Amino acid sequence: MSQPANVWIIDDDRSIRWVLERALSQAGMLPRVFESGDTILMRLEHEQPDAIISDIRMPGVDGITLLASIVDAHPDIPVIIMTAHSDLESAVTSYQTGAFEYLPKPFDVDDAVALVKRAVAHSRERRATTEPQPDSAQRNTEIIGEAPAMQEVFRAIGRLSHSNITVLINGESGTGKELVAQALHNHSPRAGHPFIALNMAAIPKDLIESELFGHEKGAFTGAGAARQGRFEQANGGTLFLDEIGDMPADTQTRLLRVLADGEFYRVGGTTPIKVDVRIIAATHQDLEKLVLAGTFREDLFHRLNVIRVHLPKLAERREDIPRLMQHFLKRAARELAVEPKILRPDAEEYLTTLPWPGNVRQLENTCRWLTVMASGREIHVDDLPPELLQQAEAPATGLTWQDALKNWADQELKRGHKGILDTAVPEFEKIMIETALRHTGGRRRDASILLGWGRNTLTRKINELGLDHPEDDED
Numbered sequence: 001m002s003q004p005a006n007v008w009i010i011d012d013d014r015s016i017r018w019v020l021e022r023a024l025s026q027a028g029m030l031p032r033v034f035e036s037g038d039t040i041l042m043r044l045e046h047e048q049p050d051a052i053i054s055d056i057r058m059p060g061v062d063g064i065t066l067l068a069s070i071v072d073a074h075p076d077i078p079v080i081i082m083t084a085h086s087d088l089e090s091a092v093t094s095y096q097t098g099a100f101e102y103l104p105k106p107f108d109v110d111d112a113v114a115l116v117k118r119a120v121a122h123s124r125e126r127r128a129t130t131e132p133q134p135d136s137a138q139r140n141t142e143i144i145g146e147a148p149a150m151q152e153v154f155r156a157i158g159r160l161s162h163s164n165i166t167v168l169i170n171g172e173s174g175t176g177k178e179l180v181a182q183a184l185h186n187h188s189p190r191a192g193h194p195f196i197a198l199n200m201a202a203i204p205k206d207l208i209e210s211e212l213f214g215h216e217k218g219a220f221t222g223a224g225a226a227r228q229g230r231f232e233q234a235n236g237g238t239l240f241l242d243e244i245g246d247m248p249a250d251t252q253t254r255l256l257r258v259l260a261d262g263e264f265y266r267v268g269g270t271t272p273i274k275v276d277v278r279i280i281a282a283t284h285q286d287l288e289k290l291v292l293a294g295t296f297r298e299d300l301f302h303r304l305n306v307i308r309v310h311l312p313k314l315a316e317r318r319e320d321i322p323r324l325m326q327h328f329l330k331r332a333a334r335e336l337a338v339e340p341k342i343l344r345p346d347a348e349e350y351l352t353t354l355p356w357p358g359n360v361r362q363l364e365n366t367c368r369w370l371t372v373m374a375s376g377r378e379i380h381v382d383d384l385p386p387e388l389l390q391q392a393e394a395p396a397t398g399l400t401w402q403d404a405l406k407n408w409a410d411q412e413l414k415r416g417h418k419g420i421l422d423t424a425v426p427e428f429e430k431i432m433i434e435t436a437l438r439h440t441g442g443r444r445r446d447a448s449i450l451l452g453w454g455r456n457t458l459t460r461k462i463n464e465l466g467l468d469h470p471e472d473d474e475d
């Protein structure tokens with residue numbers, strides 16, 4: 001082989017990683033090992049190995065899902081799938097999904113090396129370099145918000161529409177920070193130029209610099225071709241840096257320099273590159289606190305903190321929930337080419353009272369779920385996903401009753417108590433009976449139906465548990 005081949009090994013089993021790494025190194029290749037497939041797709045945007053050899057069953061993303069994504073995004077990289085569970089189905093699925101080869105474990109190391117060599121030769125014949133395209137297309141940014149707190153946000157977007165000023169958006173995850181950043185861009189003098197979004201929390205730390213600033217050919221192992229960074233792609237437009245509080249210290253220093261000088265170097269580069277980029281940053285964290293704790297640079301904070309826009313939690317603008325839901329139900333229906341579902345007033349009222357810790361994004365996902373899962377056209381409370389039905393029971397703490405029960409059982413056992421069902425079961429029945437009786441105004445016959453017991457069973461239980469409940473007239 002001309003240049004040593006870069007081969008990625010993905011397996012949660014350390015001994016397999018070790019054996020393969022050693023064997024491939026001895027065969028003159030440059031192997032790199034990963035314990036899981038979780039960061040592989042992100043890495044592939046930066047560097048492409050000559051071949052990948054991956055286990056099928058791993059914690060996190062499994063081998064077949066990973067394979068499908070690689071085949072989709074990088075069809076030129078051959079993937080060898082290994083599995084300890086050599087069965088027909090895995091083999092067939094691997095091939096159908098586009099695996100180069102299927103390698104059942106245990107395997108002969110020489111066979112594995114020969115197979116990898118074949119894959120590398122194959123990929124080198126086929127490979128054509130493709131540069132990724134910047135995602136500069138303007139997206140539609142309809143922002144729904146009649147609540148006063150959202151009106152404030154709209155006013156800010158309006159006031160800022162003629163400026164190129166740096167903006168810092170604060171708000172919990174899922175409150176619409178990216179949407180507002182996009183709207184700020186669309187209503188700015190830069191609207192005709194790219195809007196590039198980058199989430200610091202979603203990129204492996206060692207890739208952030210090359211993602212932001214690009215890299216030169218050969219800057220690091222596997223950097224086969226030079227690549228533009230997000231700063232270059234955003235030239236003339238806006239760069240949206242989401243979760244800026246997660247930016248590593250070194251990158252903060254580099255970013256500060258770019259903001260001061262308007263120029264930077266690609267990773268491994270020696271020629272300065274000039275850019276004209278507006279920065280909009282966002283975070284769910286309290287940056288002042290991060291500054292005090294010494295994890296966020298104070299000078300960078302002041303550069304970013306020119307204008308602040310605060311996005312309220314969804315729970316602080318409940319009046320917007322019905323319109324948001326209609327909007328998302330319509331959108332989900334369009335995406336799935338079905339008729340939009342209709343929320344009945346009971347469901348709408350119920351949903352408006354929930355805590356929504358995942359904010360607008362959670363609401364949007366719920367609408368997708370309903371569009372796919374609800375059987376009828378109209379949605380009642382009973383059609384809602386079970387986890388939402390449970391949430392109402394402990395909105396204040398976010399604890400479900402099962403969580404509370406689990407905690408109780410833990411405590412009892414830690415105290416050395418035995419036979420804890422003798423305490424828990426009667427307590428459980430007592431709560432169920434008393435609640436059902438409250439719902440029926442004390443009528444036992446109706447309560448027994450609510451509970452799903454026979455009338456006599458209920459009477460017996462009331463007596464056994466020693467509940468202080470008078471017989472009603474019907475009895």
Ligand SMILES: Nc1ncnc2c1ncn2[C@@H]1O[C@H](COP(=O)(O)OP(=O)(O)OP(=O)(O)O)[C@@H](O)[C@H]1O
Binds near residue numbers: 171176324
């Ligand atoms: N007011 C709104 N009107 C319509 N859609 C909204 C609104 N707010 C948020 N969305 C939608 O909700 C989803 C989540 O919003 P977005 O990605 O902007 O949140 P975020 O605060 O940037 O989240 P994160 O910090 O987790 O990245 C998106 O699909 C967005 O289009």
